[in-house]
Amino acid sequence: MNAITHLPPEWQKWIRENLARGCAPQSLIDDMVRNHFDPVFARAAVNGVMTDSAPLAPAFEALPRVAAGYVYEKPRLPAGNLIRTSDRDVRIVTRVKHPMIAVLDGVLSIEECDELIRRSADKMHRSTTVDPISGKHEVIADRSSEGTFFQINADPFIARLDRRIAEVMNSPVDHGEGLQVLHYGTGGEYKPHFDYFPPEEPGSHVQMTIGGQRVSTMVMYLNEVEEGGTTIFPEIGLEVVPKKGSAVYFEYTNSHNQLDRLTLHGGSPVTRGEKWIVTKWMRQRRYGESAAG
Numbered sequence: 001m002n003a004i005t006h007l008p009p010e011w012q013k014w015i016r017e018n019l020a021r022g023c024a025p026q027s028l029i030d031d032m033v034r035n036h037f038d039p040v041f042a043r044a045a046v047n048g049v050m051t052d053s054a055p056l057a058p059a060f061e062a063l064p065r066v067a068a069g070y071v072y073e074k075p076r077l078p079a080g081n082l083i084r085t086s087d088r089d090v091r092i093v094t095r096v097k098h099p100m101i102a103v104l105d106g107v108l109s110i111e112e113c114d115e116l117i118r119r120s121a122d123k124m125h126r127s128t129t130v131d132p133i134s135g136k137h138e139v140i141a142d143r144s145s146e147g148t149f150f151q152i153n154a155d156p157f158i159a160r161l162d163r164r165i166a167e168v169m170n171s172p173v174d175h176g177e178g179l180q181v182l183h184y185g186t187g188g189e190y191k192p193h194f195d196y197f198p199p200e201e202p203g204s205h206v207q208m209t210i211g212g213q214r215v216s217t218m219v220m221y222l223n224e225v226e227e228g229g230t231t232i233f234p235e236i237g238l239e240v241v242p243k244k245g246s247a248v249y250f251e252y253t254n255s256h257n258q259l260d261r262l263t264l265h266g267g268s269p270v271t272r273g274e275k276w277i278v279t280k281w282m283r284q285r286r287y288g289e290s291a292a293g
Helices: 009-020 025-034 039-050 110-123 156-169 202-208
Strands: 082-084 089-096 101-105 146-150 179-184 190-193 214-221 231-233 238-240 247-251 265-267 270-272 275-283
Touching: 009 025, 009 039, 025 039, 039 089, 039 238, 110 146, 110 156, 110 179, 110 275, 156 179, 156 214, 156 275
Parallel strands: none
Antiparallel strands: 082 089, 089 101, 101 247, 146 179, 179 275, 190 265, 214 247, 214 275, 231 238, 231 265
């Protein structure tokens, strides 16, 4: 059965009545999920009723918040409910307008997920993040994962994925950083952070000399996580549950070089099992290209 991504009038009434009775919003979301609603949509539906703007279609705003001063432009992500790439159709399950977030289904096949894990398992290293002062990659306590990278077009298999992902993200292949595969064991997490390079930090300028600012991210899930390991957006109360082959996509840099702080996100702790993901970041220009070049 496909998850429900529309809100019938009787459910809108049910949410409103139960909120009026003092029921906790999370309990209503949980009840909706048990009744086959999409988890992301259920959260947005409850938030929508709380603000008298309940969503009636898959496209919605998770919360009536807008990043101060940020100008929302036409999304890079293609319009419609289906993205047709050169070798695969990808379904858009849910869209959030502000910030621009989309949950996508079928980005990778089951076999491709397994192959990425197989290729990565024996070459994992403790994950790093960009140091805000030096711009170098450093190990930090907030990120308890291990990972590895694949260079762009490293071989025919990786090249096929790079091309498809670029088509979904509507950006040139050479604007993308290499695919990063990450593994989180039980207890592993990545505390809330931004994917863009904060311009006030000296280390950001080092990174932005090789392709400019990051503009968008796609996190693809390579396995089913037994418990925990969700992708969280704490500023808007959004939580995406991993599903093998699916992805969450978000944008955070506009044509004015403004940065959307509502895209603060993280990986919640894996409380049972393990979590495998692969991430793609897109830049403003060709990755590796200097501003002068």
